Amino acid sequence: MNSVSDSLQSLPGEESEVEVENLIKSIEKYTLASHLVWGLWGIISVGSSYLQTRIACMHAIHSSKSHILWLQDHVNDIDFDYKEYARQRFEQYWLKKPTILTSQTAE
Secondary structure, X not given: OHHHHHHHHOOOOOOOXXXXXXXXXXXXXXXXXXXXXXXXXXXXXXXXXXXXXXXXHHHHHOOOOHHHHHHHHXXXXXXXXXXXXXXXXXXXXXXXXXXXXXXXXXX
16 A cells, blocks of 8 residues: 555645555455445346346347336346456455454554
8 A cells, every 4th residue: 555655645735644544444444345346246247147138038029018128228238257256356355354354443
């Protein structure tokens, strides 16, 4: 996190070491939250991938139904390994959580 300190030093005004340390702690907490949110997004998107396949089948059977077309427009159809992405984000969360939360509660 030295880049945070370097960035703050380049700004006008003087930031104390305590302020810099508090900013770094906040960044670390939000990093944990980010891993959780993107991991959940990956899991939800795995479901949308499945839903996309089901919609395609429904569309083949009932091609005149407008609600099927609406569903098709609102489901992500990008070819991406959502499950693996979710696994990696949750892995990073569980890997970093003990270090970040332990170091912040010890103070």
